[in-house]
Amino acid sequence: MAFYQHWRNVPKRVWSWPSFSPAEIACRGTGKILINEDALNRLQDLRTILGKPMIVHSAYRSPEHNRAVGGAKASKHMEGTAFDISMANHDPASFIAAARKAGFQGIGTYPRSNFIHIDTGPGRAWGDPFPARASSFALDQAPARERLADSRTLKGGGAASIGTVGAAGIEVAQQTLAEAQGAIQPLIGHLDTLRWLFIALALGGIAITIYARIDDWKRGRR
Structure with a gap:
């Protein structure tokens, strides 16, 4: 010893x-x-x-x-x-x-x-005796890799990217139409609404990404 x-x-x-x-x-x-x-x-x-x-x-x-x-x-x-x-x-x-x-x-x-x-x-x-268990435990297996298609982080990041690019694209289109003829001026209002929808999509994607990362961190701490 x-x-x-x-x-x-x-x-x-x-x-x-x-x-x-x-x-x-x-x-x-x-x-x-x-x-x-x-x-x-x-x-x-x-x-x-x-x-x-x-x-x-x-x-x-x-x-x-x-x-x-x-x-x-x-x-x-x-x-x-x-x-x-x-x-x-x-x-x-x-x-x-x-x-x-x-x-x-x-x-x-x-x-x-x-x-x-x-x-x-x-x-x-x-x-004291342990209570009976339904079945014996299986042999340990290597943890399966997370499939990229099912990743909440990637989904959230993808939505944020789409929303950001879309909002930027709409803003460019608005500026272009503002310089065009008056006949197409009524479209600008609709494009403004669409731009805000893309902004909302981007913010939602960011929120999903943040939630997924916090949730994964909490699971790792258990």
Whole structure:
């Protein structure tokens, strides 16, 4: 085992678990990290068995942080042998079976907080059962690219461009007709109305583009 006052101090040469980073395993309250090679080897094995990413809520806890969060006095987290894993992208039953296969014998289930505690301590189990789920989660797939034809940003930008060009074109036509013979002067009023319609189209397109960008930003923050 190796202890570091902060996860940033961990040399790259000693970190052998490619699916995880020192920041994920370090104490959430202090940044300190205790590297337990055996436990991390099992965690990496579990990641390989599952074949999909694991979201680590909590791993090592310094004694002071463990007290602050109300952890057990002899919590395995302080030994670097316990991990709390989110069930956001895992089926709980399948996860528990895989965890036991990887060598984790301590299993605690927390359905209200949607995570499962696993540790390398003696065989034991506690907590409430997770409610049955309609189906197991599918394997992760690469996110599909947004089709350009369906992009709200492009649609809004296109409308803004059309409106801007149209309004400018009408203004040029008005100026040209104003210099023409009086017989076609009545058309100028209609063209003025059309010009305002193009301006409204341009403003609407700009509004759609701004809304789409803000909405996409909010989704990315979730």
